[in-house]
Amino acid sequence: MSIAEAGEFGLIGRIISRLGSGPATLLGPGDDAAVVRAADGRVVASTDVLVEGRHFRRDWCGPADIGHRAAAANLADIVAMGATPTALLVALCVPTGTDPTWVEGLADGLSDEAGLVGASVVGGDMSASPTLTIAVTALGDLGGAAPVRRDGAQPGDILALSGRIGYAAAGLTVLSRGFRTPKLLVEAYRRPAVRYAAGPEAARLGATSMIDVSDGLLQDLGHVATASVVGIDVHSDAFDVPDQMRDAANALGVDPYQWILAGGDDHPLAATFPPGVSLPEGWQVIGAVHDGTGVTVDRKPWTGGGLGWDHFR
Known part of the structure; x- marks a missing residue:
């Protein structure tokens, strides 16, 4: 059976x-709109879109993997503000010949990833399209705290990172070269492992x-x-290159620091903290903030390749 045969409302x-229901959901899917609790009186919102052939390939990732990726990209933005995610809205544009079980797998991935933070998918929309496209909007609650923004770093602050980095980019390179191993790297590309609790934790620690x-x-x-309006210096010796990443880099002729410093899709959180803050386990100091502009590596401009992903490049 295809989606065309199942029909929109059957699908x-x-x-x-x-789909499950999170504690913030007062009215979930099935009506004209959802109702989500916003006890704080403010709602943190973020949107991300994934387009097949641009952000994912179905021969590289299963439907549940893609659901996890789509949810994680938005949930990570919410926790990066210091907030707790509460709900997801999902818009799906899908070719009519798609098997409905593929869409069910996608829904499972979205729901399972949201469930990691106590959130749920509360609604959305769908349409026929020649290109599979998934647009997700995430909502979050600040719990009475101020949002942690991008514009608060001060000279003298330390720079710290929570979460793995470079793994997904390495996995993407491995897959693009036609390989399926090392499994550690490939699975990191397929499903991010985001330390969601680190966002609100950083806010409580006074992240600037x-x-x-x-x-x-x-x-x-x-x-x-x-x-x-500051300069940021990253210390390259703060990063350990795991053996499987180093072996893959040697085999593929890639500098592993290109994956670590310029690769995406792992969704770790980078935060700046006032000097003297005692960081808990799960946070690693990787640099410092100083007077100046731009980002350097070991106080020098990065010359190892591009700085990161650009949708229009």
């Missing part, structure tokens, strides 16, 4: 039956700025440097 029914590293560490830190 919607199959998707809704697979924070960002979800989705497009490349150097490029995304550039946004923080520009917004805060």
Whole structure:
């Protein structure tokens, strides 16, 4: 059976039956709009879109993997503000010949990833399209705290990272060269492992700025440097290159630091903190903030390749 045979409302029914309900959901899918609790009185919102052939390939990732990726890209943005995710809205544009079970797998991935933070898919829309496209909007709650923005870094702050980095970019390179191993790297590309709790944790610790590293560490830190009108220096010796990444880099003729410093899709959180802050386990100091502009590596401009992903490049 194809989606065309199942019909729009038959497909919607199959998707809704697979979705859970988070504690912030007062009214979920099935009405004209959802109702989501916003006890704080403010709602944090973010949107991301994934287009087949540009952001994912179905021969590289299963439907649940793609659902996890789509949800994680948005949930990471919410926690990077110091907020707790509450709900997802999903718009799906899909070719009519697609098997409905593929869409069910996608829904499972979206729902399972949202469930990691107690959120749920509360609604969305769908349309026929020659190109498979997934647009996700995430909502979040600040719990009475101020949002952690990009423009608060100060000279003298330390720069720290929470979460793995370079793994997904390495996995993408491996897949693009026609390989399926090392599994560690390939699976990192297929499903991000985001430390969601680190966002609100950083806010409680007094983070002066924070960002979800989705497009490349150097490029995304550039946004923080520009917004805060400061310079940021990254210390290359702060990063350990795991054996499987180093072996893959040697086999493929790639500098592993290109994956670490300029690769995306792992979604670690980078944050700046006042000097003297004691960081808990899961955070690693990787640099410092200083007077100046732009981002450097070991106090020098990065010359190892591009700085990160650009949708129009």
